Amino acid sequence: MKARELGRGNIVVGDMVSLIGDVSGAPDTLARVVRIAPRSSVLRRSPDDSDPVERAIVANADQLVIVCALADPPPRTGLIDRFLVAAYDAGLQPLLCLTKADLASPAEILAAYEPLGTPYLVTSRPLTSQMLGELRGRLAGLVSVMVGHSGVGKSTLVNTLIPDADRAVGLVSPVTGRGRHTSSSAIALALPGGGWIIDTPGLRSFGLGHIAPDRVVRAFPDLAEAVAQCPPGCSHLGAECGLDDWVAEHGGAPLAARLASLRRLLRSREGVDAG
Secondary structure, three states, X not given: OEOHHHOOOOOOEOOOEEEEEOOOOOOOOOEEEEEEOOOOOEEEEEOOOOOOOOEEEEEOOOEEEEEEEOOOOOOOHHHHHHHHHHHHHHOOEEEXXXXXXXXXXXXXXXXXXXXXXXXXXXXXXXXXXXXXXXXXXXXXXXXXXXXXXXXXXXXXXXXXXXXXXXXXXXXXXXXXXXXXXXXXXXXXXXXXXXXXXXXXXXXXXXXXXXXXHHHHHOOOHHHHHHHOOOOOOOOOOOOOOOHHHHHHHHOOHHHHHHHHHHHHHHHHHOOOOOO
């Protein structure tokens, strides 16, 4: 139970709290949450892109593991972009986890995110000991949140990492090509050897209405000098933006690719998904 003096504020997975009462968990016992510690990070989403009201999903995480299948269901880069925006805004390190490489090549997806320098790993079925070892290494000692839409293999990865987790595994609908929802709530699970994994329900959308464009731009420090020369309130998407001229003068192809990625993320935030 939550103490009345805490009011209506939500407690989310990952919160560190103080308890009083009987914390044994035995039948007919009661403990109360009396304090929520300050959060080091908060992963948020809004109901949709037109609604600026944000809702906390996970607190105190270090890493956002974006799980995307390369086929069955097909990858949705627009949703990946949205997760990246949310990670940058929350101060989480993103990790792109591409699954089902036995069905399709990861080359196209990796090329799309190379300019962002996003760390990644690729898995196939069956999951080899080398793949599992790499994944464990990326998660060790951290609080990691797994996100992705249904059917991409999140729960399969969790069950492999933590055999007694018993997370429900969903199938992909042959009619829609989309995964069926299985997990219904976020849950934190301790990893063998240290660290935590927070498995979240499959998400088909991720509203970013609460994130201002300048909070996205801050994730691109190599473009900071150019952004400072833009007119006040610049969306960085219109003809008035000064980024193109600056990049052409100072950066060449690498910075041009970074600018294209920034604009893709900004368009995603506005509800114009890339895929």
